[in-house]
Amino acid sequence: MTANPNSSDDGIIGRPLPRKEDDPLLRGLGVFTDDIPEPPGTLHAVFVMSTRAHARIVGVNVADAAQAEGVVAVYTGKDFLGRIRPVTSDIPQPGYQPVNRTVLAIDRVRFVGEAVAVVIAENRYLAEDAAELVGVDYEELPSVITVDQATRSDAPKLHDETSSNVLFHASYKTENAEGVFVSADHIVRDTFQSHRLAVLALESRGCLAVYQRRNDSLTLWTSTQIPHIVRTAIANLLDWDETRLRVVAPDVGGGFGCKASVYPEELITSFLARELDAPVKWICDRREDLMTTTQGREYRFDVALAFRSDGTLLGAKARIDCNIGAYPTYPLGASVEAGGAAIYLPGSYRMPEYAYETRAITTTTCPSCVYRGVGAPVAAWATEVLMDRAARDLGLDPAEIRRKNVLVPSNLPYTNAVGMRYGSGSFDTCLERALAAADYAGFRQAQTADRLRDGKLHGIGIANVIEHTGQGTLRYRQRGIVYVPGFDGAQVKVEPNGRAIAWVSQCTQGQGHLTAFAQIVAHELGIGFDDVTVVEGDTAFGTYGTGTFASRGAVIAGGATLRASNRVADKIRRIAGHVLKVNARDIKLADGRAYVSGVSEASISIREVAAIAHSMHVHALPEGDSFGLEATEYYDPAVAPTSNATHVAQVSIDPGTGLVTVVKYVVAHDCGRVINPLIVEGQIHGGVVQGISSVLSEAMRYDETGQPITVSLLDYLVGTAADAPDITVLHEESWSTDTAGGGFKGVGEGGVIGALPAIANAVADALAPFGAKINRLPLLPHSIVALMENSAPAGGEAKAPAR
């Protein structure tokens, strides 16, 4: 454990407490959106989706559907004109071409699945029947599926309001970025193509809009990561008094980024609940989810790394194109994937020089937005694969070239080539610990040139990665993302009976906020974990906030909770000091009591303090203090804390079938001060396995006309327990130097970021005898076989093992 000036935790923060969330979920008492009891008279919405990737809408015939059994109404895009404003993704600024999207397509469809009409009926079955009866006449337009097709000079332009299909572009270089490539001894370069992924939260999207006519108010229950932003969008786009809108994210069955956008369905159900004066419900089915929910991570990275002959990394150059699909989404806009990928590339190495150009390109495919890790897993994949190639070219072991370049304590604080500051970290320690735990040296010693053992090819891969976490207001402004606030808030309140409640402005989708933030409150107030309740995801309580994505929960909501708790603790100490006739500074809070330091018999219970604060006690409040025992605080970290990790993966490959099995997986990880190690490990496990699945089985595919052809889970293959390895996680704890927030760093995405490069490098190592270069994902069995058959054998020595 890294020595820590802030002293070790001996309280509730840091304990592996089982979660408060679990009991109802285990009993089947969770309340996900579709589980909310439907109010009487609830109507059900089903959307008619475009069957064409790119077409002019000639006509929409809803007559038959409108007559169908149980149908209340059918609407097309024209019906909402002037009533629901189009969603604008970005503000006009250099490098951006903002795009407007109407909630239903009116004249033109731009991806298969884009909603053209909506049927409202008495129940879901009848609404689906009627949706089949809506006839849409299309006049086909040429579709553009890839970034190359979309950027050709004769490419059809998707959006009238733009001058090209490049919706965002940016470039940057450090002073000598070109120079190091002239003076370098060795340059490695390749073009890396990552594939489109469905994000696939197991609970698909859905919402229930309940209107109250008596005061023109609305409650929208929706499966979202950003309830406050959804509420603001409804207010702005539907011209509705924001104070009369309440958005609630109930139990949410996973997010991973795909619920961090405001969707047309949320706006339409809200609008129609008022229009029809009836509750309106919509639940996305899996096919619709695979066609319409934001996807991610389709990049082309052209990357070059410059080295000295001794293996010292001098700099990097990258050209990045990101396929963002038919529309940028609100609030993250067009730049979030392309811009994020570029600034993510300088990782855990000393890399003084860097130049990039990056573009976001619109195509006639489902909109793409943030998916766990955004561009970081792909950036890490490209750089770590090139690291291994440079090592091979320069005669170094992959571990050795990393030791040579990884950041060491004397480099810290380190400002990287794009100006991001790493205040603390354990880059070299994590590397050494992960290598030791994976027995890297032993594996290498036993490894033969042909990589064969027991009829299988065996390889090992290393990845050093960082994770940008807790990005605040400044980061989003720097990135040109204006509709994402960046801060979050917490209101902590001790009730007269001494129990505390915290309203936190984020919402949890499985990350354990209700447990972790309760640990923070209990720790700071000196009360029991069981005496704290955390409530999230409801705009009716607490402060405005940004939401849960981009590994910002622990840092920003955790920081806000800590700061609000500290202010409440201060007031407890003032009241206790007043009663015990000592200075508030001499009061310590623990075990539900306020003690005079060093005088254990002089104490008062926090319950009594709470009673005093609520004027239900013989003692009065100290002069100057007002009633109640609560505080509201926001948090906006001055510097986004950087987590770091080393992943080591061991794989075996069946040379006959190309099937890759992950044999062993080790992560040495540092996310600063750990609030709950159980939850942290869970985040890493889940991220790693999502990463493995995205490399070895998942692929969202479109045919040449733009038809998505993986729209069921029979075609879009998600890894199961039989495909996943056990995972060893080792912790380091380099507290964030931004101690105003408690020293926490984020942990939501690091698992995925490390898994892509670790698996890819392990596969490349196993295929080394074939000289296979891995520069495309996914690595499906047939692509592994092709790599064995079509690569130029290294040194001409190895040949394919007998099948």
Next chain:
Amino acid sequence: MPQRHKIELTVNGKKLQRHVEPRLLLCDFLRYELRLTGTHVGCAHGVCGACTVLFNGSTARSCLTFAVQADGAVIETVESLAARGPLSPIQRAFYEHHALQCGFCTPGFLMSTRELLTHHPDPSEETVRMALRGHICRCTGYVNIVRAVRAAARKLREEGLGRDSEP
């Protein structure tokens, strides 16, 4: 209006009689007619396993089963595992091992685990992984689920319980 069919079945120990449309799915019957919303629908095409229930003692996808097919059947859902009392040993093991995150897939995993441990009181890691491969969990990476299932098996063996709980 399509003709409704009378069905008689036992759900979580209670005998019921209902009239249902022939196309009503068992999952929708359980969720919307009986308000047993612990059974979740993750794909509606039989892959993700979230909707798994016990049908005459064996696991079944309630999203691929019509309610009329359950006529005469004994159905057990996640709500049966620990109605009001303490968590069952399997549920407890999931709690202690942090084997759930968002919790959406969990009811299905619990039902399959219950079936597995009925037949295999001491399953190897490999057996657990193979038995649960009909379920998708997007959050946990399965690591803690596998650990929880094996811990639950140990607990059940120690306590001499053949089964997680009796309906």
